[in-house]
Structure formats: C-alpha cells, structure tokens
Amino acid sequence: MSRPLKKVGERSVGITIFAFAYLFFLYAPMLVLPLFSFADQTIFRFPIEKFSTKWYEEIVERPEMLRALWNSLQVGLVASLSATLLGLLAAKAITRYAMPGKTLALGLISLPLFIPEVLLGLALLIILNVVGIPLSLMTIAAGHVMLCTPFAMAVLVARMDGFDKSLEEASLDLGESGWMTFWRVTFPLIAPAVVSSLLLTFIVSFDEFLLAFFLQGNEMTLPLYIWGQLRFPSNFPPVLALGTCILVASCALVVFAEWLRQVGTPGDKPQVGV
Amino acid sequence: MIAGLAAPLIIMLLYSFWRQDGPNVDTTLTTFNYEYALTKYRPIFIRSLWISGLVTLATVLLAYPIAYYVAFHVKRYKFIWLILLTIPFWTSYLLRVFAWRIILAREGVVNGTLQGVGLIDEPINWLLFSDFAIVLTLAHAWAAFAILPIYVSLEKVDRTLLEAAADLGDGAVRSFWRVTFPLSLPGVISAITLVFVPTIGDYVTPDLVGGPRGGMIAKMVYNNFKASDWPLAAATAILSMVFVAFVAFFLIQAIRLSVRSVK
Numbered sequence: 001m002s003r004p005l006k007k008v009g010e011r012s013v014g015i016t017i018f019a020f021a022y023l024f025f026l027y028a029p030m031l032v033l034p035l036f037s038f039a040d041q042t043i044f045r046f047p048i049e050k051f052s053t054k055w056y057e058e059i060v061e062r063p064e065m066l067r068a069l070w071n072s073l074q075v076g077l078v079a080s081l082s083a084t085l086l087g088l089l090a091a092k093a094i095t096r097y098a099m100p101g102k103t104l105a106l107g108l109i110s111l112p113l114f115i116p117e118v119l120l121g122l123a124l125l126i127i128l129n130v131v132g133i134p135l136s137l138m139t140i141a142a143g144h145v146m147l148c149t150p151f152a153m154a155v156l157v158a159r160m161d162g163f164d165k166s167l168e169e170a171s172l173d174l175g176e177s178g179w180m181t182f183w184r185v186t187f188p189l190i191a192p193a194v195v196s197s198l199l200l201t202f203i204v205s206f207d208e209f210l211l212a213f214f215l216q217g218n219e220m221t222l223p224l225y226i227w228g229q230l231r232f233p234s235n236f237p238p239v240l241a242l243g244t245c246i247l248v249a250s251c252a253l254v255v256f257a258e259w260l261r262q263v264g265t266p267g268d269k270p271q272v273g274v
Numbered sequence: 275m276i277a278g279l280a281a282p283l284i285i286m287l288l289y290s291f292w293r294q295d296g297p298n299v300d301t302t303l304t305t306f307n308y309e310y311a312l313t314k315y316r317p318i319f320i321r322s323l324w325i326s327g328l329v330t331l332a333t334v335l336l337a338y339p340i341a342y343y344v345a346f347h348v349k350r351y352k353f354i355w356l357i358l359l360t361i362p363f364w365t366s367y368l369l370r371v372f373a374w375r376i377i378l379a380r381e382g383v384v385n386g387t388l389q390g391v392g393l394i395d396e397p398i399n400w401l402l403f404s405d406f407a408i409v410l411t412l413a414h415a416w417a418a419f420a421i422l423p424i425y426v427s428l429e430k431v432d433r434t435l436l437e438a439a440a441d442l443g444d445g446a447v448r449s450f451w452r453v454t455f456p457l458s459l460p461g462v463i464s465a466i467t468l469v470f471v472p473t474i475g476d477y478v479t480p481d482l483v484g485g486p487r488g489g490m491i492a493k494m495v496y497n498n499f500k501a502s503d504w505p506l507a508a509a510t511a512i513l514s515m516v517f518v519a520f521v522a523f524f525l526i527q528a529i530r531l532s533v534r535s536v537k
Contacts, residue, residue, distance in 0.1 A: 044376045122286060
C-alpha cells in the first residue's frame with residue numbers, strides 16, 4: 001500500500017510547482033506595470049536604475065487623460081446598469097417561466113460571447129449608420145450593453161436558480177402582488193448577485209477597446225486614449241501610473257464582486273465554500 | 275434585446291453582398307466581396323487560423339494541469355485559487371499587452387535578467403515582434419476562459435469512479451487517461467471554443483507585439499472599414515466567422531472521435 005501513496009505524493013510536488021510557476025506567469029505582467037510606473041526613465045529598460053513617484057504627480061497634468069477616464073466611468077456606469085437590468089429580466093424569464101423558444105433566446109443573448117468582437121463592432125456600426133444614429137459615447141455604451149448582458153445573465157441565473165422558489169410562492173399565496181413579491185422577497189435574496197453583476201459588467205465595459213474603437217464619436221474612452229499613447233513611448237509613463245492605480249482598484253473590485261457572488265450561495269457545492 | 279442583436283448581423287450579411295462604388299453602395303447582390311477576400315486574403319486567413327490554433331493549443335495545455343491541480347490537489351483554499359486565477363483576466367487588456375512588450379523587448383525584463391546573470395551575451399531578438407510573442411500574450415490573456423470550464427468539468431468527475439479504477443488495478447496514469455480525461459472532455463471542448471473564437475478576431479495583440487507582418491484577420495476587417503469599403507469589411511468578417519465555426523466544429527469532432535477510439 002505504501003507504494004502508490006508515495007507515488008501520489010511525488011506527483012503532487014511536480015504539479016504544485018507547475019501551479020505556482022503558472023501563477024507567476026499570470027501575474028508577471030501585473031507586477032511589471034507598477035514596477036515601471038515608479039521607474040525614473042522614459043525608456044523601458046531593465047534593470048531599472050532609479051525610482052521616483054514623478055509619473056504619479058504628472059497624472060493630474062494630463063487633462064485629456066482625465067477626460068478619457070471620466071468618459072469611461074460614464075460609459076461603464078450606463079452599460080453596467082443597463083446590462084444588469086436586462087440580465088435580471090432575462091434571468092427571471094429563464095428561471096421562472098416556461099417560455100417557447102427559451103433555448104434559442106438564451107443562445108442569442110449569449111451570442112456576443114461567441115462572436116469575434118471585430119464582427120460585432122462592424123455589425124453595430126453598420127446598423128447605426130443605416131438607422132442614422134450619430135456616433136458618441138452613448139453608442140459605445142450601447143455596444144457595451146450587448147457585450148456585458150451575457151455576463152450579467154450568467155451571474156444572476158446562477159443565483160436565481162440557487163434559492164428556494166417556494167419562498168416566492170409563499171409570498172404570492174399570502175396575497176402579495178407579483179411586483180411586491182419580487183421587490184420584497186426575490187430582490188433581497190439576489191442582491192449580492194446584482195451587486196456582483198454590476199461590478200463585473202462595469203469592469204468589462206471600462207476595459208473594452210475594440211467595440212469602442214469602431215463605435216467612437218468625438219470623445220475617447222480611456223482604452224482608446226491608452227491605445228493612442230502607445231505610439232509615443234516617451235508619453236507613456238503617466239499612463240502607466242494611472243494604469244497602476246486602476247489595476248489596484250479593479251483587483252479590489254473583482255475580489256469584492258467574487259466574494260459577494262459566493263457568499264451565502266446556497267447548496268452543498270464544496271468548491272464555493274468560503 | 276434579441277432583435278437588437280439579430281438585426282445588426284442580418285444587415286451586415288446583406289451588406290456583404292453589396293458593393294462599394296466610390297462613396298455610394300451599389301445594392302445589386304453580388305459575391306464579388308467574397309471572391310475578392312478569398313483570393314486576396316487567403317494567406318492571412320490561413321495565418322490567422324494557424325496562430326489561433328497554436329494559441330488555443332498552448333492555452334489549453336497550460337490550463338489543464340492548473341485546473342487539475344485546483345480540482346484534485348487543493349483542499350481548503352479552492353475559492354482563493356479560483357479568484358487568483360481570474361483576477362488577471364479582469365485587468366486592462368491593453369496594459370497587459372503593453373506589459374508583455376516591456377518584458378519581451380530587446381532591453382526588456384527577460385533579456386536584461388538573462389544578460390545580467392550572464393546566461394547570454396547578446397539580447398534574444400525573437401522574443402518580441404514575433405509569432406512567439408503573439409502566442410504567449412494571447413495564451414496569457416485568455417487563460418481564465420480555458421481554466422474555468424476545464425475546472426468545472428474536473429470538479430464534476432465522480433471520485434468513486436477513480437477509486438473503482440484503482441481497485442480494479444489501474445495505476446494513476448492509466449486511470450487518468452481512461453477515466454478522468456474522457457470525463458473532463460466537455461470542459462476541454464468549451465475551453466477550445468472559448469479561446470479559439472475570440473483570438474481569431476483579436477486586433478490589439480497582433481498589432482502591438484506581432485511586428486510588421488503580424489497582422490491577423492481583424493486588421494484586414496479594420497483596414498477595409500477605414501478605407502470606407504464596408505461591404506468588403508463585412509464579407510471579410512463573415513468569412514472569418516465561418517472559418518472559425520468550421521475549424522472549431524471539426525476540431526471538436528476529431529477530439530471526440532479520438533477519445534472514443536482510446537476507450
């Protein structure tokens with residue numbers, strides 16, 4: 001008996017080393033960005049000779065960049081609110097009603113996940129052009145809503161599938177209207193998932209580049225601004241400084257969103273145990 | 275919502291059969307755009323499929339062991355591992371690609387370190403602006419899309435089946451290939467689809483780390499769109515989608531068949 005046991009032990013050493021090496025691979029770029037944002041040089045050369053915080057001080061001297069940041073925040077807010085609302089309706093329809101063509105509808109809503117973004121961008125641009133809607137930040141936001149809704153739906157469906165439907169039935173039996181049942185029973189139960197969906201869709205929109213690239217009007221979002229600055233490496237360090245701040249903020253948001261998504265999830269799935 | 279999605283795609287399909295005639299669009303139906311794209315862009319189509327194939331292979335091969343590790347070896351902190359593995363995916367894509375540029379550049383982190391240690395005298399040139407750089411960057415960017423589905427399917431594998439295999443005398447390696455791997459196949463297949471499809475349409479990475487001839491199909495779509503030839507851009511985009519669907523379908527069928535023959 002001791003032999004196979006020993007064998008398992010050896011194997012797990014190998015795979016553990018691999019796992020940590022892989023984590024390093026995943027996080028290497030995320031370590032490099034903060035490192036170079038503190039480098040007192042405009043050429044990205046390694047090893048770094050001198051460190052300073054001057055790029056962080058320069059963030060405020062880039063009005064264009066701050067404007068792009070503000071635009072991205074607005075687009076992200078509109079996109080995440082709309083996508084979560086649509087995702088909520090879709091999730092309710094999917095989990096609560098027997099609907100003809102449900103699979104088809106579900107497939108179509110998830111479609112943006114399976115279409116190359118360049119195709120989606122072009123298709124949206126063509127239809128906006130046909131209908132005659134001028135390009136603006138709002139057209140970018142509309143594109144983002146399409147991209148984000150499948151994410152919102154996935155998070156919300158998981159939650160709505162998870163809780164006891166008899167709670168809703170009880171409320172209806174006791175005389176509450178459908179709307180009040182939703183508001184007083186369903187919503188509090190799925191609130192963590194709603195917040196988590198808002199955060200995740202916001203992050204998707206905030207970071208999205210290619211759709212915005214196609215659908216942009218006169219105003220830039222932050223990824224579009226960053227894209228423009230990539231051509232001028234000497235201009236780039238303050239972008240890196242701002243990027244580092246955003247990196248830290250979005251990591252915090254993701255951890256918070258994931259934690260919310262998992263916390264109190266009913267069921268006996270060991271993998272989600274906190 | 276559904277109409278909002280279907281309508282653009284249908285109109286784009288229509289567009290792809292029209293022709294750009296100076297500033298106007300000629301609405302007589304024609305397959306000209308498709309013929310043109312198929313002959314002129316054939317090398318780029320093949321190249322894009324090849325690169326995306328390599329990316330998918332690399333991503334899934336790297337993701338499988340890590341998903342296996344979290345599913346079978348991590349006992350207590352699974353949740354933390356899963357979050358750790360997904361965080362990079364949520365951070366700015368552009369900045370991550372740029373970070374790879376810093377790492378792989380001629381005077382970058384890898385070359386700087388290797389030279390500092392004295393392993394190499396001259397910087398390695400093929401690290402950046404190469405197919406290697408594209409594959410590495412994309413394998414990094416889409417990691418979460420491969421890890422999560424594989425992990426979910428591995429987590430579902432009934433552990434008693436593994437005990438049964440061990441009781442019946444299968445060693446660890448054999449029981450992996452005959453029990454665990456076939457059962458995890460649905461996850462592998464969705465990982466392949468989730469990585470292969472979007473990487474074909476990626477614009478940023480080939481442009482930023484791929485060098486002068488690094489452009490893939492998305493670049494052609496964008497160039498035609500910029501040159502105001504929307505019908506040609508639409509046809510190119512649709513062709514790429516068709517190719518992706520085709521290749522993904524055959525790939526998945528091939529994997530299913532080969533596994534069946536192993537059994």
